[in-house]
Amino acid sequence: MISVLYKQLERYATPGMIILGLVIVVLFNLIFFPEFAKCFGVSIPLDLILDLRLYYSSKEVYNFIESLGEKGRDVYQLSEMLVDLSYMIIHTILYSIIIIRLLKLIFENPKK
Helix, strand or coil, rough: CCHHHHHHHHHCCCHHHHHHHHHHHHHCCCCCCCCHHHCCCCCHHHHHHHHHHHCCCCCHHHHHHHHHHHHHHHHHHHHHHHHHHHEEEEEEHHHCCCCCCCCHHHHHCCCC
């Protein structure tokens, strides 16, 4: 099964696809994450978003969720399901093709 996955990803392990993946990751970080909630009329301050913090207590989580209000919680949940999940999949594929590309460069042209 892993060989099938490797063969599928190997086709996309090209410099062009890696650059495209990096551009998409940058777009997610600069546009999709900060602007998604604003599309629904909800403002979530970046300093309060738990994903961007190194650590936080359970009380801070409860306060954050409470401060969002009902509409904010719905938008936050939608953001987690759509934007975060998409980002995770794209990020995983990008790193996979980068690793495959590096392994091909290392093992196909070993130094003698």
